[in-house]
Amino acid sequence: MTDKIAIIGFGNIAKAIITPLLDKKIIKPENIYCVVNSEKSFINIKKNYKHNINVYSSSSKDSTIIWDCQYKILSVKPQHFKDIVEAGNIKNKDNLLVSILAGVSINRLTQKFPNHKCVRAVTNIPITIGKGLTGIAWGGGITKDQKEFTKKLFENSSKVYEFTEDYLDIFLALTSSGPAIVALIIEALSDGGLSGGLPKILSEELVMEMILGTISVLKEKKLTTSELKNLVTSPGGTTISALRVLEKKSLRSALIESVVSASNRSKEFR
Ligand SMILES: NC(=O)c1ccc[n+]([C@@H]2O[C@H](COP(=O)([O-])OP(=O)(O)OC[C@H]3O[C@@H](n4cnc5c(N)ncnc54)[C@H](OP(=O)(O)O)[C@@H]3O)[C@@H](O)[C@H]2O)c1
Structure with a gap:
């Protein structure tokens, strides 16, 4: 995986997805651009995260750089969904946004991020020890490469299942709850x-x-x-x-x- 990957919200679940990929050198730390909300989390990641990734706090002007990345993972809490705004001068029309937010539909994602093709992934807490279960539903127009990229994101920390979006609710009920x-x-x-x-x-x-x-x-x-x-x-x-x-x-x-x-x-x- 050689492309730049943006991560909006670098909390427990995002770390669980990305860390094994960095540990196994499947992605390079310099290709990860993450943004968090508070100065405290920004400093904490800078000081304590074991890989030297690019990190920004959402109040910093520089944080809009993340919108230049072709691939994005959205992993804020659902209540912060409203705070995220697609920004920057997005020229590439082949952008992919993978959301792990519980309950936010592909339709809502696509409305909010019109310059992105959107994927919804539901995962569960055992992903933090590499034993997760992840259900993926594809939005419209996703390419074969983008599907491969998304599956690779999760395969190192979970078993991956592909569903139509209708099945994600029952998948979430069984595996996340x-x-x-x-x-x-x-x-x-x-x-x-x-x-x-x-x-x-x-x-x-x-x-x-x-x-x-x-x-x-x-x-x-x-x-x-x-x-x-x-x-x-x-x-x-x-x-x-x-x-x-x-x-x-x-x-x-x-x-x-x-x-x-x-x-x-x-x-x-x-
Ligand atoms: N926890 C679970 O069991 C579980 C399982 C499956 C899926 N999920 C889903 O995974 C998502 C993340 O959960 P989590 O447990 O990883 O949450 P978390 O640890 O609280 O992480 C949330 C991250 O979002 C950041 N954030 C908040 N507002 C932001 C903003 N405006 N701009 C940029 N970053 C912002 C937070 O930054 P600060 O630290 O600075 O606030 C934090 O880094 C949720 O949507 C949840 O539905 C969770």
Whole structure:
């Protein structure tokens, strides 16, 4: 990747996308031009970021240089979307803008950045440790090279899936909201251990190891979830007793509805 890349908002997620590419020398630090909002973040990146990239604060006049880059990643919080204004003397008409903002549609992106072809990417928090899931929806007129560029951006830190935009809401609900849902389940199961007299830390560790082990068994033995459930549920035993309580309390329905609700909320943001 030899082109200049602008990054508007260099926070947690943008760093997670770009740092592995810099670490692996897939892109050169001198080709990265990022802009952040506060003087504090500007100084912090200048002093502490391990790669010597170009960085500007949004109040600096020089920051408009980022609009000269052919490729841009937009990674501010959705509430700051309104503050970003396409600027500069954009001559090249083959500009690409990749937005990772939750809930901002390709239509809104294209209206705001008329000199750019726009791509919407939805990613999730495990991208910060290179284990993310990223869903990509293409706007109109994107070239093959621009698709390749976008996929390469994410492939070093996540598994990449291509969708039509309609599917991004449910993808976001499952994968971006999913970590919070799973964290809540871990917390609740740990509290179950606590109720039975285990120390909190041990209980949480046991739950996490159990979940990791369960996923490994499912994958390595190629079992379906029903097959695994049947394998550990003996007649009149402890597991069926636990599952009965969950069915009575409608856990299944609660989880299904939580995903549908997150997806509907994402649609409202568009
Ligand atoms: N966190 C997640 O789990 C997650 C997962 C998937 C997708 N996302 C999406 O990723 C995006 C970024 O999230 P994040 O967690 O990386 O946020 P973050 O760490 O708060 O980073 C946001 C960045 O935007 C900068 N910024 C704010 N206003 C700006 C402006 N007017 N001009 C230029 N830069 C500006 C901030 O600068 P300052 O530091 O100076 O304020 C900061 O560098 C969000 O839209 C979110 O929807 C987040």
